[in-house]
Amino acid sequence: MEGSFAAVSAGTPGEGFLKYYAASGKPKFKYTSSVTKRFGARLNKGVDAKTLSAAENEKWQAIYQELVIAVNRKTETPKFYLMMDKTKATQASIDFEKTGVISPQGAWTIATQATAVRHGFSNVPCAEFQSELLRQAYQRAGYRVTDDFNSAKGNTLIWSSTAAVVNFSMALYKAGWVPWDSTLYRPPVGAFLMNGSGLTPGHTYISGGDDGMIIVDNGAPQGRDLRKTTEKTISIMYQTGVFFLPPGINPPVW
Numbered sequence: 141m142e143g144s145f146a147a148v149s150a151g152t153p154g155e156g157f158l159k160y161y162a163a164s165g166k167p168k169f170k171y172t173s174s175v176t177k178r179f180g181a182r183l184n185k186g187v188d189a190k191t192l193s194a195a196e197n198e199k200w201q202a203i204y205q206e207l208v209i210a211v212n213r214k215t216e217t218p219k220f221y222l223m224m225d226k227t228k229a230t231q232a233s234i235d236f237e238k239t240g241v242i243s244p245q246g247a248w249t250i251a252t253q254a255t256a257v258r259h260g261f262s263n264v265p266c267a268e269f270q271s272e273l274l275r276q277a278y279q280r281a282g283y284r285v286t287d288d289f290n291s292a293k294g295n296t297l298i299w300s301s302t303a304a305v306v307n308f309s310m311a312l313y314k315a316g317w318v319p320w321d322s323t324l325y326r327p328p329v330g331a332f333l334m335n336g337s338g339l340t341p342g343h344t345y346i347s348g349g350d351d352g353m354i355i356v357d358n359g360a361p362q363g364r365d366l367r368k369t370t371e372k373t374i375s376i377m378y379q380t381g382v383f384f385l386p387p388g389i390n391p392p393v394w
Contacts, residue, residue, distance in 0.1 A: 141223035141246070144216040148354050148363040156371030160379060165351040166394045167323050171381030174337035178309075179319040179382065186318060186390035199283055200386040206277035207330035210247065211356045213348035213363035214329070221276075222248035222361045229254040237298070240286070242279040247272040248361040255299050267308040268299050269358040270332055270344050288315040309338030309384070317384040325391040327352035327383040336381045343377040352380055 153163050161167055176183055189197055210221040224232075224246030232243040233254035243250060251272040256265035275297060278285040289297035295311035302308040312332060313319060320327070327333055327347045333355065335343040345357035353366050355378070366378055385391060 141219040141225075143219050145213065145219055145222075145362045147215050148213040148349065148365055150350055150353075151365045151367040153367045154369075156369060156374055157367045159371050160374050161353070161366070164394070165326070165353045167380065169379055169381075170323050171337045171379070172321055172323060174339075175319065175321055175382045178337055178339075179313055182313070183319050183382075184321055184324065187387040189388035192388050197388055199281070200388050202281035203277050203283060204330055204386050204389050206280045207273065207346070210273060210277065211346050211348050212329050213354050213356065214350070220245045222246065224249045226253050230258070233258060236275075242275045242285065244276055244280045247276050248358070252358050256303070259299055259303075261299075261303055264341075265303075266344050266358045267305045268303045270346060271297050271299070271302045271308060273346065274332075304340045305334065305338055305342040305344050306340040308344055309334050309382070312384045316387055318387060318390075319382050319384055320391055322352070322380045322383055323394075325383075325393055327380065328385070328389075328391055331383040331385050331391070333380045333383045335377055335379055338382055345378070347383070352383070 160169055226249060229246050229249040232246065232250050235241050248269060251269040252265040256262045256268050275285050285297055289295050289311055293314045295314040297311060302311050329347050329349050331347045333345050333347055333352055338344065345355040348354040348356045348363045355364050355366060366374060369378065
């Protein structure tokens, strides 16, 4: 897919946004109790990069940077990371399920126009899109996603398991990704965000900039500025209660 997504310029916070967030982006709501109930053992427990081996640091940095490259909407981003020909996307979806081969590009088209359509959940493809973003980040970084997401851990990263938001969030947790309370920490570009505490029904999306005020999801692959989003939509989909980052990549506090 040729061309680039334009950079998203920061909008003026509207009334809908300001009901749920401060102008800085810090949430006015809290899901701390439910998030702690789900992820308490590692909630906000950052991993000091100095305690990881050189190989581990290299791995997590590489995977994370591939996520950042694909979804950063503070700069122009090549569309091919998310978009591709629909016929090729369908074949890529089939190939992954048959042989495990992962496409390095076209994450949005593969997830929303192929996998979700083929398996009958085209109305709720959010977690599959985030899963595809993650699979492709591993692939481009040169690592096997199955090392961290597999049947032994009970977190296989495939639609039949992780198309549900509750399962995608738990799959990240089981893979060693760290959950962070969004009322205490700022979600950087490339962090996986969850509406509420990451339960189903719910929504998952990824930070595209401005401490999670710009997001990328199945409905807005080009980027969405929550500051310009209606109160109703935010109330249903974008109350970020928890977000995930790889070990050794720790977010700043508010």
